Amino acid sequence: MTPDRSPAADGIQTPDADAADSSPRRSRKAAAQQRSRGRTARLSYEAWVDGALALLAREGVAAVKIPALCRELGVTKGSFYWHFDDVDQLMAAMADRWSARQSEIIRALGAIESIPVEQRIANMAANLIDQGTWATEATFREWARSDEKVAATVRAMDQQIFETVQKAMLDLGFDAEQARLRAGAMVYLGIGFIHGRGSLPTPTSDEAQAIIGLLTIPMRN
Amino acid sequence: MTPDRSPAADGIQTPDADAADSSPRRSRKAAAQQRSRGRTARLSYEAWVDGALALLAREGVAAVKIPALCRELGVTKGSFYWHFDDVDQLMAAMADRWSARQSEIIRALGAIESIPVEQRIANMAANLIDQGTWATEATFREWARSDEKVAATVRAMDQQIFETVQKAMLDLGFDAEQARLRAGAMVYLGIGFIHGRGSLPTPTSDEAQAIIGLLTIPMRN
């Protein structure tokens, strides 16, 4: 009921912090029961999340149902509730793992100093257009609308992307306000592409390049 | 399964054509039974759709359940299935009515010849930022991901908006390719704003104006 101010929503998250504890949102039940054997419990937990992500990738969001997951893993529904408090917690765990991966990709793409700034942005756009990325992204953003935990994860990712792009804009020589404005436009453009592709023809990478050009080198025209 | 190339998705739809038949997707059952009394059947049908839209506006997408709707209208679940084949058809009917309204608004905002082109675009942006519009839009776009009929309706709307903006860009003096590119960027930006607001701070109308400026008058800088 109260707005969820989870620490993950408050800025750049260090991907390693998430990767270190690979099951940050696990059930209170499981957490309490874990101390004695640790290993088996954790493996089992990861198997659930991996299975769910596999189902998601293969058959879409509508297929992620507890009975289907249990059939896949060869257990009964009751077992699920030993590992998770409810289905929302599964979703949060899936979102955590996926966002840790994405977060690492964004960080890597933005950090390579050896390539020019504009190329870094183009790489991020290419990553977005890549099928597989946008499909999973769209699914998680859809979930975010009905689950505050997932929403917080998505917010943290958007924030990280925004800050990465903003820094790139500053590196290009724009002043603070112009950098903020242009970075915001680019992030909204990317989000719009994720949701809008299907309504309008998907831009080719040349066209994507041209649109990025509009926002990065306006004085050339 | 096959990509839905419904005629409505292929270009500008005349809003009046939609408005004339106010229940274009009604149940095959209802359509067959309507000839003798017409009036009462239609009123009842509209009451269902209105009730569902009211529920949607008041309590969000998760609250649009058949039992809740029936409670509100004071009937039993069985009654619902006399008017509709299934819940997807209700959604399609809701989407139709809402998109007819939005379509008319867009058409009106784009058509006023007396005001300058840039102002027309700014008006469309203002309509988008208006709360109420974006909330309902986000909900329908969410539904579109799991319902092909709703998806077709959303596609038709995006297409109409794109063509309106593209025409505005041509009026501003851009050549065909630049107009297409910039209009595409603006539409994706708008869609991104609908889904992304919440992740990033909502732009003020001044900021929105500045972003539009980036895409409409690049040579000024």
Place this chain on the structure above:
DNA sequence: ACCTGAACACCGTTCAAGT
């Protein structure tokens, strides 16, 4: 023509009982 009432399948959740 329009609605009721009862049924059925399916999903999320709980929990006592097993090993």
Place this chain on the structure above:
DNA sequence: ACCTGAACACCGTTCAAGT
């Protein structure tokens, strides 16, 4: 520590029967 099996509430859908 981890899982089974059976139960319950809830939602979508069907359909014979009422008026």
